[in-house]
Amino acid sequence: KQEVTQIPAALSVPEGENLVLNCSFTDSAIYNLQWFRQDPGKGLTSLLLIQSSQREQTSGRLNASLDKSSGRSTLYIAASQPGDSATYLCAVEAGANNLFFGTGTRLTVIP
Amino acid sequence: NAGVTQTPKFQVLKTGQSMTLQCAQDMNHNSMYWYRQDPGMGLRLIYYSASEGTTDKGEVPNGYNVSRLNKREFSLRLESAAPSQTSVYFCATFGGVQETQYFGPGTRLLVL
Numbered sequence: 001k002q003e004v005t006q007i008p009a010a011l012s013v014p015e016g017e018n019l020v021l022n023c024s025f026t027d028s029a030i031y032n033l034q035w036f037r038q039d040p041g042k043g044l045t046s047l048l049l050i051q052s053s054q055r056e057q058t059s060g061r062l063n064a065s066l067d068k069s070s071g072r073s074t075l076y077i078a079a080s081q082p083g084d085s086a087t088y089l090c091a092v093e094a095g096a097n098n099l100f101f102g103t104g105t106r107l108t109v110i111p
Numbered sequence: 112n113a114g115v116t117q118t119p120k121f122q123v124l125k126t127g128q129s130m131t132l133q134c135a136q137d138m139n140h141n142s143m144y145w146y147r148q149d150p151g152m153g154l155r156l157i158y159y160s161a162s163e164g165t166t167d168k169g170e171v172p173n174g175y176n177v178s179r180l181n182k183r184e185f186s187l188r189l190e191s192a193a194p195s196q197t198s199v200y201f202c203a204t205f206g207g208v209q210e211t212q213y214f215g216p217g218t219r220l221l222v223l
Contacts, residue, residue, distance in 0.1 A: 004153070034211060034212075041216075041217070042216055042217070043115070043201055043203075043214035043215050043216045043217055044154075044201070044203075044212075044214040045214070046209070046211040046212065046213075049209055049210075049211050089153070089154075091154075098156075099154075099156065099212065100153075101153040101154040101155075102153055103151055103152065103153045104153070
């Protein structure tokens with residue numbers, strides 16, 4: 001069974017700092033990997049989706065990379081802002097309708 | 112467009128009571144999902160429906176039933192609630208240009 005791990009579980013950084021969130025998965029046979037954002041008491045919002053054939057995706061200040069062979073992905077956030085404070089989840093799609101989620105990294109950006 | 116909506120937002124049940132969680136979408140997506148989210152466990156798939164009239168079990172289906180009433184609605188029923196079913200329940204759809212999942216705001220369920 002696919003297992004997805006996110007380290008660290010929580011992270012606090014001062015505003016303006018660049019940061020990296022990590023995600024690892026045990027089975028490299030994936031269709032894609034997604035990064036989601038979850039605000040307290042809310043649902044998940046998709047941030048970036050990387051197909052298995054891709055190495056990275058970018059959206060604004062966010063950049064996600066994928067190294068399928070080593071089972072790792074990173075989410076890079078540039079020039080962090082207090083509005084970036086949220087929980088970030090990664091999920092791998094291992095087959096149709098088969099999405100495995102990590103437990104998330106809770107990010108706090110301190111003004 | 113409301114996207115994915117869920118009712119109720121919060122519910123308290125006593126052990127043994129039954130209830131139905133409702134989910135509706137106006138995105139015209141075929142696939143719909145029910146997840147539960149527990150601290151330290153991540154989201155786990157309970158049931159999914161690839162299209163109207165079909166449903167399949169996910170990772171943790173025991174204690175739940177589902178109904179895909181039509182393309183818009185996908186409900187989750189707890190016939191006899193147990194404290195272990197205390198969780199946050201999310202409904203999601205799949206589709207769109209980016210072919211990703213779209214989540215509702217969640218239902219917080221407390222079973223005493």
